[in-house]
Amino acid sequence: DSGVTQTPKHLITATGQRVTLRCSPRSGDLSVYWYQQSLDQGLQFLIQYYNGEERAKGNILERFSAQQFPDLHSELNLSSLELGDSALYFCASSLGTTQETQYFGPGTRLLVL
């Protein structure tokens, strides 16, 4: 158990809808990362937050947004969902210093029908 929790575990929704994925980092970690893993693909970095502020951005679509709250939990919002958004979404956390180990949550499996 990495100490990173993600909810929900599974999510089924329809195209055009909006969903929110939630992540709670390990105790003491200040950085949260979001990754997307599509079928047979590697982990694609979406975005990183550090202590409430956006620190780095990857190939995150404009339809997607994230935030980190004062209690350090983070939410990833996906809107105007398309079939191609079906994927595993992982959250990871780290202490926040450069190149520290990232601890991954179990992921949220999103299926868009």
Place this chain on the structure above:
Amino acid sequence: GENVEQHPSTLSVQEGDSAVIKCTYSDSASNYFPWYKQELGKGSQLIIDIRSNVGEKKDQRIAVTLNKTAKHFSLHITETQPEDSAVYFCAASWDTDKLIFGTGTRLQVFP
């Protein structure tokens, strides 16, 4: 931009044999190379990492080698066991927290 290629995509070995997974990175500024293991239904877990000032690192049955000139690094697992079966991802980064991952290798160890 930074790209990491990983081979093979699938690898089957007999228990007790060695397994080698190779990755190539594009950005010569990359200086940190972690390897993650992803078991079914679980998040990825760091198993070993190496920094650019070191050519090789070993931890029990797992070792990683880095060739900066050729811009590639490899994961070596010796004396494989069925519990080594998983998907393995390599990654690279350069002075940031942003990790660029390879596409993964599905390792299957047969008893």
